[in-house]
Amino acid sequence: MTISLIQMALLTMLAAVTVAIIRQRNLFGVVILAGIYSFLMASVMILIDAVDVAMTEASVGAGISTVVLLATIALTGSKEYPSVRRSLVPLFVAAVTGGALIWGTFPLPRFGVQESAIHMHVAPEYLQHSKDHKMPPNVVTAVLGDFRGYDTLGETTVIFTAGIGVMLLLRGRRRRLKENGKSAGKGTA
Amino acid sequence: MKFDLILRVGTKMILPFILLFAIYVHFHGDYGPGGGFQAGVILAAGIILYAMVFGLDAARRIAPQGLVELLVPTGVAVFAAAGLPGMFKDFRYLDYGVYGHDFLHAHEWGILIVETGVIITVFSTMVAIFYAFADRGRG
């Protein structure tokens, strides 16, 4: 038994919150549940030793994305209407995909084994650099800023691009005010 | 939220600690969990909290919109420029050996400069996104 009980409990709670997100029709509730989901996910990440990631997930997932989602709901309304489509086909697609993926997990190495392939590649080298006092003690920072600086430069550029995109989409004048008479005559739902 | 006394006082009390924690996370990223990404998000969260409690105009006084939007490309530029000095001194792009004689020292400086670029980009992008959404709400 290599997975601790607390980890199993947290993962089960994650699954429960996910079901609640699917069933919840009020978008405000969905956003709050998504915040709970992020905190649970951050707790799981701490248990699997990803402390830097957990910190990011807690501040980004539960902080910033909740704020942005709430700001959007304030602009668009918080009621989700039941879909007119039947939900059997999506359920079938999801079940088949899930079954195939679970079948695919069986050859994977056991949880937490030191000999699995992922620990054989470049990671020991990164750790060795820090152990030899050639790099800062936090290996994640060393890899992020130094060994894989090109990656991080790319990611920073993506964030920059997304920010510019949001500004371009939302900073312009609102057209709805101008065309109010036209769209009101057409009758919105 | 003009009359919500507890929120206003509580925010004023907690805000310096949020900003200080962000700075700590940024500069202590070499020795503990943290770094530019987390610090940028925490800084932005502090500004957003201030904006939500005291209003958008008050937040614009401490983080002017023009400055924030100027910082978005500045962060990427700082990151990209951090790699350049090495290219003039027999190193490759983004090799930090140029920043000092001692290997560890040079690379710590390089990482700090790069993380500064990251914190600037992340902070300003998050605040700019928040301003854009909040402005849309006011019409």
Add this chain to the structure above:
Amino acid sequence: MSQLTPLIDHFNYFTTIFLMVAGLYIVIARGNMIKKLVGLGLFQTSVYLLYLTPGKIVEGTAPIIDPRFQVYSNPLPHVLILTAIVVGVATLALGLALVVRISEEYGTIEEDEIFARGEDE
């Protein structure tokens, strides 16, 4: 109990797949665009878990070097996912900005109504 051990060992993966499939289901089945984006977020978060799970070593600790510890978990997935989370929220904001514009243009964020209006014209 010994037959159950492989299943318990893969519990992380099973939860990951459940979250992934739930996200997929929301994206396909639900017409509300904000709900769709939350579903996409679930899918994304499950990928984080998928990356981080194999990096863990049971006897190990977080990859911050200290003389007291010898075994450390794999730092590489942490780096990849760390940046992916921040990029994820930036792209989520971009998607939500598009939703806001759609809502201003059509007066609704329900996909079915938008499609129906397209067929009317």
